[in-house]
Amino acid sequence: MVKRLPVVIFLFLLPVLLKAQADSSKIKHLTDTVKKSDLIDIAGSLFHIKSRPISDQEKKKFYFSILPISSSGASDGKVLITSTTVGYYLGNQHTTYLSTINFTPYFNFKGRYGLPIRSSIWLNNNSYNIQGDTRFMVYPQYTWGLGGDRPAEDKYLVNYKYLRLYQSALKRITSYFFAGIGYNMDYYIDIDGANGTNTTLRQFTNYKYGTQMDQNSLSAGASVNLLYDTRNNLINPLPGWYANLVYRYNPVFLGSDNNWQSLYIDVRKYIALTHSGPKNILAFWTYYWTAISPGVPYLSLPAIGMDPYQRSGRGIEQNRYRGSSLFYLEGEYRRDITANGLLGFVIFANLNAATQLNTRNFKYWNPAGGSGLRIKFNKKSNTNIDFDYGFSKDYSAFLLNLGEAF
Numbered sequence: 001m002v003k004r005l006p007v008v009i010f011l012f013l014l015p016v017l018l019k020a021q022a023d024s025s026k027i028k029h030l031t032d033t034v035k036k037s038d039l040i041d042i043a044g045s046l047f048h049i050k051s052r053p054i055s056d057q058e059k060k061k062f063y064f065s066i067l068p069i070s071s072s073g074a075s076d077g078k079v080l081i082t083s084t085t086v087g088y089y090l091g092n093q094h095t096t097y098l099s100t101i102n103f104t105p106y107f108n109f110k111g112r113y114g115l116p117i118r119s120s121i122w123l124n125n126n127s128y129n130i131q132g133d134t135r136f137m138v139y140p141q142y143t144w145g146l147g148g149d150r151p152a153e154d155k156y157l158v159n160y161k162y163l164r165l166y167q168s169a170l171k172r173i174t175s176y177f178f179a180g181i182g183y184n185m186d187y188y189i190d191i192d193g194a195n196g197t198n199t200t201l202r203q204f205t206n207y208k209y210g211t212q213m214d215q216n217s218l219s220a221g222a223s224v225n226l227l228y229d230t231r232n233n234l235i236n237p238l239p240g241w242y243a244n245l246v247y248r249y250n251p252v253f254l255g256s257d258n259n260w261q262s263l264y265i266d267v268r269k270y271i272a273l274t275h276s277g278p279k280n281i282l283a284f285w286t287y288y289w290t291a292i293s294p295g296v297p298y299l300s301l302p303a304i305g306m307d308p309y310q311r312s313g314r315g316i317e318q319n320r321y322r323g324s325s326l327f328y329l330e331g332e333y334r335r336d337i338t339a340n341g342l343l344g345f346v347i348f349a350n351l352n353a354a355t356q357l358n359t360r361n362f363k364y365w366n367p368a369g370g371s372g373l374r375i376k377f378n379k380k381s382n383t384n385i386d387f388d389y390g391f392s393k394d395y396s397a398f399l400l401n402l403g404e405a406f
Contacts (some may be wrong), residue, residue: 031183034277037340038376039385058244063087063381065400078119085402088233090125098381102403103272111159113138120234120308126172129227131182133166133308141319145205146301148364152394156204160299161189168225176230176241182223184246184248185255188299189216201298206357209258210297218257219295221250229269235403239272239281257304258295265289266307276370278336279344285332285406287312290325302326304352304366311405313352315368315390323354327362330406334374337389344384346376348405368392377402 067083086101098164099121114137118196121130139162139235140153168182192214193201202211210217224247230240250256266287273280289302302325305311305318313320330350337343349369353362372388388399 017090034339034341036376036379037338037342038379040343040378042342055071061089061380063378064382065377065381065383065402067377067385067400069211083402085235085383086209087233087378087383090122090321092156095125096122097126097129097229097231098235100234111138111140128172129170129171129178129180131166131168131225132359133164135162135164137162141305143205143319143322144199144354145199145357146207148323148325148366149356156193156199156201158201158299159190161190162299163187163189168223170225176228178225178227178229180225182246183248183406184223184224185218185220185222186297186300187216187218188297190298191215191217196217197225203327207298209295210299217299217319219250219260219297220255221248223248232328233382236284236384237268237270237404237406239270241270242266242268245307257297260291260295261291261293262289262296262300263292264308278339278341279334280336281334283334283404283406284331285312285328285330287328289328296324302354304328304354309406313350313368313387314348314399315350315370315392315395316366317395317397319396321352321354321364325355325360325362326352328352332405334404341379342376344376344390345371346374348388348390349370362399366392372399 002247030043063086065085083104084102087098089096089251090099099119101117101119103117105113105115114135116135116137118129119132123130140157140159143158144150144155163185165185166182168180170178170180172178188210191201191210191212193199200211200213202208205211226245228241228243231237231242244264246264247262250260252259264287268283268285270345271282273282287307291301302321303319303322304313304316304326307328310318312330328350329352330348331346332346334346335344337345348371349367351365351367353365355361356363368390370388370390372386374384374386377383377385383403386399386401386404388405390397390399
């Protein structure tokens with residue numbers, strides 16, 4: 001029964017999703033008559049800067065949010081990061097979602113650096129959604145093998161370079177439902193152990209795919225993408241639903257080292273506790289990520305914190321739990337402190353489990369929790385600066401990012 005728990009939960013959520021689709025025209029957005037404020041307003045008041053008024057005829061409005069430092073994508077050691085988020089509209093704001101581009105180059109003074117660019121582009125009237133995820137990284141990282149029974153100190157440092165190219169295009173089928181296809185490539189270069197021992201990654205993990213030392217690992221293939229999204233803002237979602245299914249097929253004839261398949265199912269729900277006044281929201285997130293055939297390279301197996309936006313598992317070290325399947329659940333309470341939306345706070349808790357080696361059993365469940373402060377950087381795109389502190393049994397960390405975790 002335990003190993004079937006994720007499937008049971010998603011089957012339970014399915015009728016609610018169908019009901020939400022039927023009632024999608026009734027979704028209400030928060031309204032507030034209090035004038036909003038952000039850090040841009042404060043800077044303008046301090047330095048007497050007047051912003052240029054934007055006419056209603058301008059269809060493209062770009063909203064920049066820049067954070068000199070962040071902790072996104074680099075959880076180990078001191079970090080130097082510039083996190084930039086751009087939000088803009090490619091159509092009527094009443095019928096078109098906010099498009100976003102995130103660029104977060106980082107360097108952590110321990111040999112880890114990366115150049116990730118992620119985008120979600122909504123064409124006029126949401127006719128198409130174009131999604132992109134391009135990364136080049138030098139990424140030494142600890143791994144604990146498969147499952148959840150290794151102690152925190154029993155870890156193995158893996159060095160590798162990583163090139164990712166994901167691109168997908170989804171067409172609107174109904175008001176909030178989209179379907180499309182994509183291309184996904186993961187190229188791990190010069191995989192090498194750095195533990196100062198004679199133990200190889202294959203010996204440490206007892207896993208044969210993608211664990212040969214001083215070798216490369218390539219996966220490339222097509223995906224089928226289904227998306228249901230009633231949110232109008234990816235950066236700071238308002239009440240609504242989100243559900244995403246990605247089936248990925250990586251055949252040898254497209255360049256992959258092995259034939260393998262995977263499935264990623266992601267469901268989120270945002271509930272407004274009040275429909276006017278300051279923000280007062282409950283947010284829930286769950287995903288089930290699984291390999292559905294053998295042959296998946298070790299570094300491409302489902303792992304905590306390695307979801308598409310690397311935001312899961314706050315309070316748990318990235319990559320701490322890995323398996324052929326991974327189940328994740330998180331809840332967060334979001335509340336404004338000030339009526340003008342400048343300050344807010346969150347309280348969150350999450351739970352995950354990865355399957356054990358050569359099984360489909362979820363035997364060990366790993367909880368974490370924490371809280372955080374929110375400061376409004378840009379009220380036009382509703383972008384917050386997030387200061388979070390997360391903790392679990394054997395780890396804790398401060399996290400600094402732009403935009404909500406989910």
